[in-house]
Amino acid sequence: MRPITKLTSSLLALALFAGPAAAVEESRVPGGVALIDLGEAAQRPEATFRDRPVWVRRNGDGWQAVVGIPLGAEPGRHELSVAGAEDRDFEVADKEYPVQRLTFDDDEQVNPNAEQLKRIRRDHREIKGAYRHFSEDSPVPTFQPPVAGPRSSSFGLKRILNGQPRSPHSGMDIAASTGTPVSAPAAGEVIETGDYYFNGRTVFVDHGQGVVTLYCHLDSIAVEPGDRVATGDRLGTVGETGRVTGAHLHWSVSLNDARVDPALFLADEAEQASAGN
């Protein structure tokens, strides 16, 4: 292979810098992503949505906010606040997610006892803290699937567990057997690991700008908080810890503390979508 000269690589860097921002499929629905152009500015503008800092990235000569829309967002007009500039309005369309009914033999998986509820509240505080991480790193616009395997379109499903309505499904389930390696879909920093009542063994990775991914129900964890990971580095292995009906990876992608459909970040899924399949 021809070695890349210093000149070529700096031209390449320039081309990447000045080009239009790639990938991240836009979908202005609850659980989707809105791409909002913020115009030209010398410094990266600071934008917030529902009081959470938002990922702002280069787009050509200007800047663009990549806004995560929570699953619970109402359809209609929403406002992105931009420091020192006009708010930007954008419209969120309705999306009807299908209902999924699941049965757990152990009813404490659906109706935890007082002791378990105490643990769940503790888990929740730690999980919330991880989701609210915001660092200045710039995330990459596309992810590699963390596990090779059939990806279900399970994001957003309204859940009825043992006949009772529960929170919607906030991630993508990927079927794989226990022990299958789980790898980082993009570079980042491990910010938290834990063993939670519902999520089981879990790893959180911060990719920068409020983009946080998590990996649940792991059999084993191969990283520690503070570890830097590159794309493809092992985070752990698939398992069935926590509340599961079988071994799989539950993968969530969070932007500005809003869980969004991970499929919007997978290059091949975006291609499939644009090919009309």
Ligand SMILES: [Zn+2]
């Ligand atoms: Zn799941």
